[in-house]
Amino acid sequence: MTLSNQVLSEVEYNVVGKRPVRPDGVDKVTGRAQYGADVKLTGLLHAKVLRSPHPHARIRSIDTGKAEALPGVKAVITAKDLPFAALSREELGGDYNRLKFASDHMLASDKVLYKGHPVAAVAAVNAHVAESALALIEVDYEPLEAVVDVRAAMRDDAPLLHAELRTSSMGEIGDKPSNVAAHLSYEKGDVEQGFGEADVVVERELTTASVHQGYIEPHNSTAFWNTDGQLNLWTSTQGAFAVRAAVADVLRLPVSRIKVTPMEIGGGFGGKITAYLDAIAATLSQKAGAPVKQLMTRAEVFEASGPAPGSWMKVKVGAKNDGRLTAVQLEVAMDAGAYPGSPVMQAMTCAFACYDVENGKVDGYDVVVNKPKTAAYRAPGSPQAAFGVETVMDELCQQLGLDPIDFRLLNAAKEGTRRIEGPVARRIGFVECLEAARDHDHYRTPPEGENSGRGVAAGYWMNRGFQSSCVITVNFDGTVSLIMGSVDIGGTRASIAQQAAETLGIAYEDVKPMVVDTDSIGFTFITGGSRTSFATGLAAIEAAESVKAQMVSRAAKIWDAAEDDVEYADGAVRHKSDPELRLGFKDLARQLATTGGTVAGQSNVDPAGEGNSYAVHLADVQVDPDTGKTEVTRYTAIQDAGKAVHPSYVEGQIQGGAVQGIGWALNEEYYFDNSGRMMNPTFLDYRMPTSLDLPMIDTVIVEVANSGHPYGVRGVGEVPIVPPMAAIANGIHEATGLRLRSLPMTPGKILEEQWERNGG
Amino acid sequence: MPGVVHVQAKINGEDTNFLCEPRQSLLEVLRDVLGMTGTKEGCNDGNCGACTVVLDGRIVDSCLVLGVEAQGREVQTIEGMASPGGLHPLQQSFLENAALQCGICTPGFLLASRALLDAEPDADEGRIRHWLAGNLCRCTGYDKIVRAVIQVSTAPEK
Amino acid sequence: MEAFDFVAPKSIEAAVSILNENGDRARIIAGGTDILVMMRAGRRLADVVLDVKGIPELDEMSYSPEGGLTLGAAVPCYRIYQDEAISAAYPGLVDAASLIGGIQIQGRASIGGNLCNAAPSGDSIPAVIALNGVCNVAGPNGTRQIAAEDFCTAPGQNALQQGEMLVSVSFPAPVANSGANYQRFIPRNEMDIAVAGVGSSVVLDASGENFVSGRVALASVAPTPVFSRAAGDSLAGKPVSDEAIREASELAMADAVPINDMRGTIRQRIHLIGVLTRRTLNNAVERARGG
Amino acid sequence: MAKVYIPTMLQTLTGGVKQIECQGRNVRQIIDGLEAQYPGIKARLVEDGEIRSNLAVAIDGDVARMGMLERVGETSEVHFVPAIGGG
Structure with a gap:
């Protein structure tokens, strides 16, 4: 391993911490892995969705007659075909709004709320015919004024998206309709007093644009109803059970009538939790009496799946001359898109989690606007907040003349730090990350080249547990099958198999992991929130422990010994007092058939004890003063993984997250015209970084064990996207003297800032 | 019609x-x-x-x-990239270097990388990054992909 | 995409006849990298698509130091930069050919297609204009030539009449002490549309110290690529100097009439024309001096 | 007695009190205890018998898996925190 990727290990294991080849790797490098778009069924129809060209409009009428008459068309549906249309308001009671939002999000009934909002769908013999049929559907729209900016949407005179939406302030409901769905506030200590004690106070307003997760595989779903009324779905999702629940909700079906098979997934990053197509494909399939496959185009992915929200923030921090923080405050508004539910609460929770400060206050607003409903995107909410907080902290350091790492070490959150929303941190590795950054060759070598600068920023994600199920069955040849419900996006088959192998004391190659459908495993929450290696890993460990206990019992039977006299150690079962009696895992497996049949361990977990993630990033940038273009010339990401189960894939998560952050920092944005239409729904104009835009991304994995997991695992997938925007902004400041307070920091914006500084 | x-x-x-x-x-x-x-x-x-x-x-x-x-x-x-005898060295290198995560971009990267090394067996990092710029990957940040190709290349710096 | 018929004529005559019969319901596919995208988006409709790559004149690339370069309209970009003699003689053309799309796009996309597509941002067009490229057109009434700077008439529209097709683009043989360069500004380093682009060519005197002539053309700052005659002409007879190059860049900026859109603002684009004109002229001078 | 932290937005209901000691072996009993002292507070925390969808209860820093049924220890700290998903 080169020095560019370091792992600072505290504990060595046999399998955990090694870098084996992933079990699904060969299928993926040979093109044999089956993704959702690859599903083939006899008599398969293809579906297309008609989408609103308007960001905001009332639907007066929809006429599908001509489309239905087109040869090759097998079914056409609108919102009238969804169960919601048949339910009365009285029947729905308090559930009315929630179900209307869920149903209208699938297919709009009375209003369209964003360009791309589905209004009808067609199933036909092929996608070309379905597309032709879309052009024959006549929709009479009454266009309405749209609002896409989060602050504009908060104004009293803003066009209202939902007539019945009122602001909920922790259960207190506002007295008139509003685009502000929720307001939350948390406070610790006394911020007024804290700012009063400060020698320096910095207060800034910042904004960020909507960005997309940018997975390369578009959404897809294939639906088929068996004649017994069982619905089968094959789909690309981060959570098969989440799809099942969402479809059951919208189609008013019991979950037992839906089987969801998660296909290989071509990237998600949070964007493949929402089920956009499945209910539509299912409804079309029911109407047509044939299986229906539906694929989104790239433009549909941009316009009608969930971006991360745009945001507005006001950040205020105060410190003594020695750098000690006295008070921090954040006001943040995030756009939820067309329906409530932005990650503003995550932003509030994460914003100051890197700092131990006595006085703090955070206020957050969840605001609906005429954009597609936002979805989760890697550490949802935290990157926006970190852009605000970490750039303002950098300005504070500059004013105080302090090194940014020394300043953060002085104020670092550590075990015992009480966060603003209340809970107290357990053992966390932020200080260790800062120290690793300070001691890194990168930080000790000045940035190279003219017009260059270095930025430092930190980030936090809380990580999550949630429910997971695993089954381990022992094959008679001594291998084990590891069955799980966690979809594998970035290599979790490997990391979970490693934990099972470590626990059983057997070789990694002897564990055969597989991801199965919703009928074949217990409820398992999504792959997301940096939970899978932690929580499903725990489930695998528990299932393995169950296997061990049963293997002990079998050996006791074979030896006619008491179970208490037999123990499991190092992949073998042995008699505690008779050294002659020892059976390796494989030898014992061979005898299972004659001692009662196979052994299977099963477990369901819903663990607490997730360990929080911290990261520190160092970014060197070079800014061309003539064009305003920023090149990232060197980049190092330092992160506490607790324990890196498969360091290569931890590095991969860190590198991938950092690069998404670099894209977010420099070029990625939803660009809207004056009427609120997205103008750049292609990979050409939505500029994600290419290989030519980046240096190698060096990593340092710090391992401060999480006490909530036997091998010390924390989550790793989310936090790498949190620091990059601020790190790059801080680097641009060092290179140019300019403080960019709006994302993305495009060449055009940098030129504008230069011109403004130079007097127009 | x-x-x-x-x-x-x-x-x-x-x-x-x-x-x-x-x-x-x-x-x-x-x-x-x-x-x-x-x-x-x-x-x-x-x-x-x-x-x-x-x-x-x-x-x-x-x-x-x-x-x-x-x-x-x-x-x-x-x-057609793997032969009956086994994987192409690039396929093997992608596996060993963890150069894939979700895998959806992998076939495209492999074919593009093979075309490069067939024409320029000693392609270096800069050349590899330029050649692969028409292939987007959103999972890896390209680092491990570029390293996997460098490993198969005969370029002196590794 | 709506259904269409596909034909692959083997001669210019056959192609012209199909084009003439079908008017704008016939569309030519060479590299396909623009036309298929536009047809899929419904921005171009066709009853018949003609693959012209099988017509010898369109697939041919011929160069001699005396006669110059004739580039078949369907010759993909990679063949230009893979040819050592052409790369050495026309580095300014290679600049453009090697930055259109990525390697995959360069395997198909052609300079001729770029011209016919007539996008204001077409990367190769300023380079072709700067190099005095001439479009060889065939039609029902025979052949004619159109100067590259006159070929694009509006966004997505060109000077071809009913039944006409672009056969090739001719470039005069490079004269002694000449050099050319194309540069564009994009926020990424690849796979992007020019926010602004400039192609420049210069001829120096034997000393390499004085401009004999110059040509400057601009992309993405008007409804079509722009030939900034004033910028190029301003160089003639002047000593090579920062001052002369600055004056030319100001004249180029004056010829830029861009709009504000998602890719850039008016001010940014005009500013970039200044930057890129200076950079391309300096680079062209260096090449003219044998650098 | 568990130590219950009152969210800023609900401190109007407690007359500015930020923390109270409360008896209860699970979250339901804690909330009932709060309601007994400060009528109206339960409606702000609970909807249809469950913690409101955008809230969660944290017991000693761990988000309650079982919502209203989560056990609360004798000396536990109880917080009402934002409910968080991930990506």
Whole structure:
């Protein structure tokens, strides 16, 4: 391993911490892995969705007659075909709004709320015919004024998206309709007093644009109803059970009538939790009496799946001359898109989690606007907040003349730090990350080249547990099958198999992991929130422990010994007092058939004890003063993984997250015209970084064990996207003297800032 | 209404006959007509490289080629990259270097990388980054992909 | 995409006849990298698509130091930069050919297609204009030539009449002490549309110290690529100097009439024309001096 | 007695009190205890018998898996925190 990727290990294991080849790797490098778009069924129809060209409009009428008459068309549906249309308001009671939002999000009934909002769908013999049929559907729209900016949407005179939406302030409901769905506030200590004690106070307003997760595989779903009324779905999702629940909700079906098979997934990053197509494909399939496959185009992915929200923030921090923080405050508004539910609460929770400060206050607003409903995107909410907080902290350091790492070490959150929303941190590795950054060759070598600068920023994600199920069955040849419900996006088959192998004391190659459908495993929450290696890993460990206990019992039977006299150690079962009696895992497996049949361990977990993630990033940038273009010339990401189960894939998560952050920092944005239409729904104009835009991304994995997991695992997938925007902004400041307070920091914006500084 | 066209092409070394509509792209033909789903669709407008195939020795985006244009020509896809004897060294290197996460862009990267190293066996990091700029990957940040290709390249710096 | 017929004529005559019969319901596919995207988006409709790559004149690339370069309209970009003699003689053309799209796109896309597509941002067009390129057109009434700077008439529209097709683009043989360069500004380093682009060519005197002539053309700052005659002409007879190059860049900026859109603002684009004109002229001078 | 932290937005209901000691072996009993002292507070925390969808209860820093049924220890700290998903 080169020095560019370091792992600072505290504990060595046999399998955990090694870098084996992933079990699904060969299928993926040979093109044999089956993704959702690859599903083939006899008599398969293809579906297309008609989408609103308007960001905001009332639907007066929809006429599908001509489309239905087109040869090759097998079914056409609108919102009238969804169960919601048949339910009365009285029947729905308090559930009315929630179900209307869920149903209208699938297919709009009375209003369209964003360009791309589905209004009808067609199933036909092929996608070309379905597309032709879309052009024959006549929709009479009454266009309405749209609002896409989060602050504009908060104004009293803003066009209202939902007539019945009122602001909920922790259960207190506002007295008139509003685009502000929720307001939350948390406070610790006394911020007024804290700012009063400060020698320096910095207060800034910042904004960020909507960005997309940018997975390369578009959404897809294939639906088929068996004649017994069982619905089968094959789909690309981060959570098969989440799809099942969402479809059951919208189609008013019991979950037992839906089987969801998660296909290989071509990237998600949070964007493949929402089920956009499945209910539509299912409804079309029911109407047509044939299986229906539906694929989104790239433009549909941009316009009608969930971006991360745009945001507005006001950040205020105060410190003594020695750098000690006295008070921090954040006001943040995030756009939820067309329906409530932005990650503003995550932003509030994460914003100051890197700092131990006595006085703090955070206020957050969840605001609906005429954009597609936002979805989760890697550490949802935290990157926006970190852009605000970490750039303002950098300005504070500059004013105080302090090194940014020394300043953060002085104020670092550590075990015992009480966060603003209340809970107290357990053992966390932020200080260790800062120290690793300070001691890194990168930080000790000045940035190279003219017009260059270095930025430092930190980030936090809380990580999550949630429910997971695993089954381990022992094959008679001594291998084990590891069955799980966690979809594998970035290599979790490997990391979970490693934990099972470590626990059983057997070789990694002897564990055969597989991801199965919703009928074949217990409820398992999504792959997301940096939970899978932690929580499903725990489930695998528990299932393995169950296997061990049963293997002990079998050996006791074979030896006619008491179970208490037999123990499991190092992949073998042995008699505690008779050294002659020892059976390796494989030898014992061979005898299972004659001692009662196979052994299977099963477990369901819903663990607490997730360990929080911290990261520190160092970014060197070079800014061309003539064009305003920023090149990232060197980049190092330092992160506490607790324990890196498969360091290569931890590095991969860190590198991938950092690069998404670099894209977010420099070029990625939803660009809207004056009427609120997205103008750049292609990979050409939505500029994600290419290989030519980046240096190698060096990593340092710090391992401060999480006490909530036997091998010390924390989550790793989310936090790498949190620091990059601020790190790059801080680097641009060092290179140019300019403080960019709006994302993305495009060449055009940098030129504008230069011109403004130079007097127009 | 225009009908279907009979096309003869050599695909992964095999003489192949298929029928397609003129409007069907080579990508559609490979996936929907021939059932070769290893070639992936990411954008359908030539901006992601997931559908990269080799057409008469050059890498192209198969979404921007009509199936009928394959008439009399030679197409190589990911399905033909490994030999019966085993994986191509690049496939092996991608596995060992963890150069894939979700895997959807992987076939395109592998074909593009092979085309590069076939033409320039000693391609260095800069050349590799330039050559692969037409292939988007959102999971890896390219670091491990570039390293995997460097490892197979004969470039002196490793 | 709506259904269409596909034909692959083997001669210019056959192609012209199909084009003439079908008017704008016939569309030519060469590299396909633009036309298929536009047809899929419904921005171009066709009853018949003509693959012209089988017509010898369109697939041919011929160069001699005396006669210059004739580039078949369907010759893909990679063939230009893979040819050592052409790369050495026309580095300014290679600049453009090697930055259109990525490697996959360069395997198919052609300079001729770029011209016919007539996008304001077409990367190769300023390079072709700067190099005095001439479009060789065939039609029902025979052949004619159109100067590259007159070829694009509006966004997505060109000077071809009913039944006409672009056969090739001719470039005069490079004269002694000449050099050319194309550069564009994009926010990424690849796979992007020019926010602004400039192609420049210069001829120096034997000393290499004085401009004999110059040509400057601009992309993405008007409804079509712009030939900034004033910028190029301003160089003639002047000593090579920062001052002369600055004056030319100001004249180029004056010829830029861009709009504000998602890719850039008016001010940014005009500013970039200044930057890129200076950079390309300096680079062209260096090449003219044998650098 | 568990130590219950009152969210800022509900401190109007407690007359500015930020923390109270409360008896209860699970979250339901804690909330009932709060309601007994400060009528109206339960409606702000609970909807249809469950913690409001955008809220969660944290017991000693761990988000309650079982919502209203989560056990609360004798000396536990109880917080009402934002409900968080991930990506």
